[in-house]
Amino acid sequence: MLQSLIFDMDGTLFQTDKILELSLDDTFNHLRTLNHLRTLNQWDASTPIDKYREIMGVPLPKVWEALLPTHSYEIRKYTDDYFLKSLVENIRKGKGALYPNVKEVFSYLKENNCSIYIASNGLKEYLQAIVDHYDLNNWVTETFSIQQIQTLDKGELVKTIIKKYDIKYAAVVGDRLSDINAAKDNGLMAVGCNFDFAQADELAQADVVIDDLMELKRIVSNINNSLSV
Template identity: 25%
Template sequence: MAVLIFDLDGTLIDTGQLAISAYRRVLINYGYTPDELPTDEQILKTFGLPDTEIWSTLMAKHSDPALHRLAFRESGDLIYADMEQNAVLLPHARDVLVALKRQGHTLTTASNCGQQYLDAVLDTQGIREFFDSPLCLETVKGTKKSDILREHLTRYDREDCVMIGDRSTDRDAAVEVDMAFIGCNFGFGDRTELAGAECIIQSLPELVQYMSNR
């Protein structure tokens, strides 16, 4: 059986509108005018990046990393509160997780988010039970997604592991540690970001079928 390592945003969940709202509220608190706020597209393009990189990109008027970290924490609080009131799982996500566990696979995570965000997703969406040792960038004190995968490789055999995600950051991390990669062509990236994947799925249920035949 495989160890399936999931990205979160664009792979299992969609917090796009929650993040857009939270990011803009934080930026306004830091003095950004409506004309200076990023567009929806500009915000969504940052998804999949490490949080520090997201905020250095969005806070063009501020170069202080301490302010970026503070904005990251403040936006996390807002998103957590919103997630408690909103379902953000992608269609069929829970059913797919149930089916994969029944097939005997080990499920875990590798997300370029903070621990607060990871916990919010797992707990507010009621999916923590499906994952073994879920990790994020802050958990491993890393700087890029390959650091998370290397931590997983201290627990699991490389040949059993598969990274599953929707962005080039997921693919590149898997390539860097010589791990298999399955691309999700329904998230925030586009198909060109998934080049080199052993399989590209168009919806989550396809993953169940693919893993049953892999």
């Protein structure tokens, strides 16, 4: 029996796209107002939203290394803090959204004794804002942030969940290669989500690919029925 499902958050459960560009624009507009600071290289280009889309799914420290390659660690940290505040504010204002059928699928999983976890490269405060705003704790056993481990490796984060809850049979559900690799690194089934940020070459490495979260009901049912025969 499939004991647990471990979900990614961004691009899998939460439609990050709805607040990403808004928050990123806000952050880089703010950087443009800080050009008087000697420690800050002038930012006068457009907001690098396309570059962010390419690397979506990696931990935020690596995001700022890519988007602000010539800036100091201090400026990247400052930018990270500002971006986080903007994201959380937009979540609390209701400008984001879950993907269709999240709560229906969660209810189905709980009714069928399948525990639910979230493993995300997002920061704790950001994840908590989403969980709180959409009352996900009604279904989710625990939400894990990449901040909880030193390596910033999602496979290690998933391993933390497995050990804590003594999980034997599970699947990782996510839209990016880091999710697929996290499943494979731990001997779990990898379910790729063909959603906004997904890339075909990455999804090709998943065990199964879905276009809608509702497909998880069939997948879980088929696995459990085959194991019970």
